[in-house]
Amino acid sequence: MKYLLLTIITVFTITQVNAQNYNFGKVSKAELEEKWHPTDSSASAAILYKKEHVNFFFDESRGFMQRREIQFRIKIYNKDGFDWATKKVYLYKGQKDESISGLKGFSYNLEGSKIKKDKLSSDGKFKEDYNDYLKINSFTMPNVKQGTVIEYKYTINSPRIGIDDFVLQYNIPINKLDVKVATPQYYIYNSQLNPRAKFIPKLNKTTQQVSVPFDYKIDMIDINEENVPALNAEAYAGNINNYRSGMSMELTAILNAQKVIEKTFSTNWEKVSKTIYDSQNFGGQLGRTSFYKDDLEALLAGANEDFEKAILVENLVKSKVKWNGNYSKYAQKGIRAAYKEGEGNVADINLMVVAMLRSQGVNANPVLISTRNNGIPLFPTREGFNYVICCVQSGDSYMLIDATEKYSTNNVLPQRVLNWRGRLIEAKGVSRWVDIKPNTKSVESTMLNIKINDDFNITGKVSKNLTDYIAYRYRKEYAQATPESHIKALEKDNGNLEISTIDFKNRKDIYKDVKVSYEYNLADAVDEIGDKLYFSPLLFMAMKENPFKLEERQYPIDFIIPYEDKYLINIMLPEGYVLESLPKSEAIAFNDNDVKFVYVAKANGSYLQLKVQLDINNPTVLPKDYKDFKAFFGKIVEKQGEQIVLNKAKP
Amino acid sequence: MPRINFFLVTVFTVISFYGFSQTESLYNSYTIPLDLKANANAVVRFEEKVVEILDYDKINVKEKRIVTILNEYGKKHANALEFYDALRDIKEMRVYIYNASGEEIKKIKEKDFIDASAVSDISIYEDDRVKYLKYVPQSYPYTIEYTSEVVYNSTAFFPGWQPIGGYYVGIEHSEYKIINSAKIELKTKKENFDAFDIEELSDKHFIANKIQGIKYEAYTPELNNLVPRYKVALKKFNMVGVEGVNNNWSDFGKWMYDRLLTGTDAIPQSTVDEVKQLTAGIDNKIERAKKVYKYMQNKTRYISIQVGIGGWKPMMAKDVDKLGYADCKGLTNYTKALLEAVNVPSYYTVVYGGNGIRNIDSEFSAIEGNHVILCVPNENENIFLECTSQTSPFGFTAGFTDDRDVLLVKPEGGEIVHTKVYEADDSVQKTIANVYMDDTGGFKAEVNITTTGYQYNLHKGIENETTRDQQLHYTEYWANINNISIDNITVNNDLDHIVYEENVKLSSRNYASKSGSRLIFQPNMFNKVTKIPPRYNNRKLEFKIDRSFKDVDEFIIQLPENLKIEAMAEGKTIDSKFGKYDFKLEAIDGNKIKYTRTYILNKGNYQKQDYKAFRDFRKQIVKHDKTKIVLIKA
Secondary structure (H helix, E strand, O other): OHHHHHHHHHHHHHHHHHOOOOOOOOOOHHHHHOOOOOOOOOOOEEEEEEEEEEEEEEEOOOEEEEEEEEEEEEEEOOHHHHHHHEEEEEEEOHHHOOEEEEEEEEEEEEEOOEEEEEEOOHHHEEEEEOOOOEEEEEEEOOOOOOOOEEEEEEEEEEOOOOEEEEEOOOOOOEEEEEEEEEEEOOEEEEEEEOOOOOOOOOOEEEEEEEOOOOOEEEEEEEEEEEEEOOOOOOOOOOOHHHHOOEEEEEEEEEEOOOOOEEEEOOOOHHHHHHHHHOOOOOHHHHOOOHHHHHHHHHHHOOOOOHHHHHHHHHHHHHHHOEEOOOOOOOOOOOHHHHHHHOEEOHHHHHHHHHHHHHHOOOEEEEEEEOOHHHOOOOOOOHHHOOEEEEEEEEOOEEEEEOOOOOOOEOOEOOHHHOOOOEEEEOOOOOEEEEOOOOOOOEEEEEEEEEEEOOOOOEEEEEEEEEOHHHHHHHHHHHOOOOHHHHHHHHHOOOOOEEEEEEEEEOOOOOOOOEEEEEEEEEOOOOEEEOOEEEEOOOHHHOOOOOOOOOOOOOOOEEOOOOEEEEEEEEEEOOOOEEEEEOOOOEEEEEOOOOEEEEEEEEEEOOEEEEEEEEEEOOOEEOHHHHHHHHHHHHHHHHHHHOOEEEEEOOO | OOOOOOOOOOOOOOOOOOOOOOOHHHHOHHHOOHHHHOOOOEEEEEEEEEEEEEEOOEEEEEEEEEEEEOOHHHHHHHOOEEEEEOOEEEEEEEEEEEOOOOOEEEEEOHHHOEEEEOOOOOEEEEOOEEEEOOOOOOOOOEEEEEEEEEEEOOOOOOOOEOOOOOOOEEEEEEEEEEEOOOOOOEEEEEEOOOOOOEEEEEOOEEEEEEEOOOOOOOOOOOHHHOOOEEEEEEOEEEEOOEEEEOOOHHHHHHHHHHHHHOOOOOOOHHHHHHHHHHOOOOOOHHHHHHHHHHHHHHHOEEOEEEOOOOOOOOOOHHHHHHHOEEOHHHHHHHHHHHHHHOOOOOEEEEEOOOOOOOOOOOOOOOOOOOEEEEEEOOOOOOEEEOOOOOOOOOOOOOOOOOOOEEEEEEOOEEEEEEOOOOOHHHOEEEEEEEEEEOOOOOEEEEEEEEEEHHHHHHHOOHHHOOHHHHHHHHHHHOOOOOOEEEEEEEEEEEOOOOEEEEEEEEEEOOOOEEEOOEEEEOOOOOOOOOOOOOOOOOOOOOEEEOOOEEEEEEEEEEOOOOEEEEEEOOEEEEEEOOEEEEEEEEEEOOOEEEEEEEEEEOOEEEOHHHHHHHHHHHHHHHHHHOOOEEEEEO
16 A cells, blocks of 8 residues: 555656646746756757737727737746847837737746746836837846746737738747637638748647627637757858748638628739739839830830840839839839839839830730748748849740849849749739749859969969859949959958959949959968978969858758859969979769869979869758768868979979 | 947037038039049038037037038948937938039938937837938939038037048038037047148137048057047036036046936845845955855846936946846946945946947046946956956956046046056967877867967857857867867866866868878967958058967877878067067977967057058968978888
8 A cells, every 4th residue: 555655646746747837927946946958958048838829809899800919938047048038029000000918027036945026017118119110019027047937928919910920939949839820710811831940830720619799710720839949040051031930821811791702812823923913013013104205215226136125124224213222022102203213112123124125015024032031932922922023035035134233134133032933924914933043054264373483472363254143243242342442352361462453344244244353472372391392273262161160950051053163273383393293183073963073183394284163053952961062062172272292303 | 248338329410500601513523622532432522510509408509511422332421310319309400412413303301311219229228219311322423411400408418520430531621610609618629630631710610621531441440539529528517407517537427426326326135135144254355246246147137228317327226136137337336236235345437348449538528438337446456347247257357348448436526547458468378289190181189278368258158059059169260170070079167267268179081181192281270370461552540459469379299100200390480569479390209299389469559650560470470370291101
């Protein structure tokens, strides 16, 4: 009997420990005593519990109102986690005014063996108007130290039908995640999880019938998860939010009082595109022609080819209308006003290009884009697109134009646009996908002439030819620079290098390759040790370090565009020296020529010639290939550092 | 990590205009004198700022500015913005924009300015707001004419004059005038007037004529200290309803003590008892202060909240005690109250915090500083406490509040003192390594790094990183070592002695490059200088090295049996006024190489003529840090 009792007690105690109580205010001593997170010992804080419940209630005068209940319990392990004790809540204001209610918060600390509880009082709560559309309610928790557990809850009341995305992963771990969405039958939403996330939660979908204040069904989604790992950013992965676990709710239809569909929204990309096209601020802009008619006629006189016309129109728009920095797929001012005032958002500018070209009988169409910071949409939604460019088709070939930037050209688009794919919409709202990433390689070719002088200083000349994206980036960086600051930038962190007489051709002629050449003097690049001279032939152009530092990666590397970087190096040996050894010629490839590196060195009397070439054929490297890729890049760095050895000639 | 509270970031936003009849030609960009376009992204064609003192608590500031923006980098020099709050009222704000040839192309009224909260991202609350111009230029150059009128009812900050607001802006005409209608006594100070063409029409009316743009050059001291400035303060002023006097630092400091600090330092008896108990039996006051500082660090955290008398009055100490958070003022004042309770006197201290060194002007009392720390007076040396950091060692100021003039706010009045200077021997980095090379050119190594002073500040914090990020840190720290792998890391932050110690085991494949039967490698693996300061054909500005330091390195390299040294330099010593560098290579018993290196950099203000020599010094170091050893099969 004695033994039996013991067993029962033990079992009971274990259950007690495991059964966490997440009710507000039920913070346990064990949570306060915890020194580090059991599965992520380096976490500075952890979300012990996150609750986010969205439901709609019926208001006699305003109809269905959205209510979003938020509750957090957060453990602070160390001082780096203190930021979690301050929260800013952004609310919409104006017509769709939102309000916050029921904000309560407590900090819990262990004092001796007692739990001390401090209330979030009014002196820790702040309000401010942020801008015309947003206001901020912020609060900061009292008495937060290492080891503190904080807890807060509040409710946002909103007249909006749209439901904000659910964030299901943070840069600290979540122990317990409790998300519920309950939507009335009258609003139909499509839920979608981020498929690119490492952590994918399970959705439980149910329905419930209510009868007060009247009969209707409620659709419910539940997420109940434990131990969501922290999301860690990685270099060269692009937008980390593309990999964050989350759920979006897209409104697809509204039913009327008789529960019959009254209005439908996007359900597939075709419909999404059509809905966008039908807007006054999109398709509605494309028929406006009168205000630029005269300017265009003068400009296009004599132009026959569609692409020729496209380039002329692109340049006209670039010179007349400047981008105000705002992204949108919808015109902000309207193309007429933008043309007159000389500024506009992305849509004002690029829809103007489409309208102008269409008015001239050119087959030009808008292409909807989701920019890199907008990420890749989870499902068909109007918000999935936030940008628009222009596509001109002539026969089988097409040309993509974004006239918001000075140096972008046909098919060479600003980097923000190079994400996912584009949705091209033709005149009647019919749409299809188009590729926006380039399939031709951008090329940087460098000719490097090296002459080693008697004092072992190196002098020589560099000539570069840059195409497409490489040229675009170079122009963005240096086209505005004075020769002096251009030189300064090239000299920076390149040792004892002095550049003179720089020449930058086609600086502004964006339809031609960039050509840069300069003369240089490089000291301290040749080591004289004993009777021998040592130097590495790529000089200041060598890759100095392997940019890939992590041991392993969770997310792909994104080089964005395919490119080729090649060098032709001619070396003239100093008088009185002969070649002792050259680095070995070698060609190495990664993953079936996805990336390739070739190094060829040849001697010819007192001249040496090297060809060094790196080809990034596939700009995406998957995490499973990362270790090999890192080693491959290490090999390239190593190879570029190899030395040529010269020996004093015997008289 | 200490943080700054910017009290009010209004340096030269406010200005004015009285009946100057400029000609049309000022709107025409083609009339800019050629020499003013050199080194300029914008040219101030005409600027007039008139400040009228209506009372000790009311000043009116009128400003008119015509600026030609030459390119996109020049846009910020339009300066068409005003901060405002309950006590700063914008009466007028207006902009006209002209194209290159001077035709008006746009007019922007006050209501078309963007109105936003001036809250910074790091701050949870500030009551400042700002109105600014958002204009998308169609082409360059263009000219903007900005007119504004602002009334200040809080006069502790007095808009002075600094015609050169930054690098790369030329000045054609900038004028400043004070009309003292209320005959309030003024304090004024002129700085750097002699080096520029400044016309003095009266003792409070100046014109700056034709000043060329200043090009940025590396290692330049704060630009503010090199350009003409006119500082003004009212001897009797109003700060958010509180009247003040300011004749000198002594009485201004006293005013601060009486009106901003007095009555804010009460703390609950329970807390008094707690710190008393904590320090019971400790005779030495510094030891007591250490205990109390630690207590405060564990109890509080930093939060930026800018409220209370223009952001100048600290939060009540009892509230800090209750809530456990405050900004720098609140935390400093709270610490002061705690120290008081254990009989350690201390002074609230106003400072310009930052990695760059900026002094409180000892010759001109005015509202200054952007941060507050606490001074504990001690026999031979004042001790300064950073109260916003929960991790800073006791008395540690390097990198944020070191080596600068600060204001002690004492009950009897203000006093300017200088904070601790970290000399080369105070800021040491010592790297000791045992390296085992293999015959393929790879190595394994055990490295020990200890740092003190300013270098401690540069290294600390690794202990809080995740394993992944610690590894990442060392692969970046030793980016010169290709194919590196970090095998083991232990770090120790000794807060008592303020020494940071790192022990890292690492290895590299193919570190040495092969060339036929030879291996070539650089023995300085772990502490290389690779960057040479930028080259200027004709340096225009003096330069400054902010802090001294000393690096000491000792690496023992064990060679594999089958390799021997073919060639190796002996060493090199370089002495210059900027510092000292030497390295030595010795073959020692057991097929080992001993590499030793010392590098000392001396802080100081140097003439522009010395820059070339400074660059040469660094060039030499970069060169010798790359010294190579050639090994050959034994």
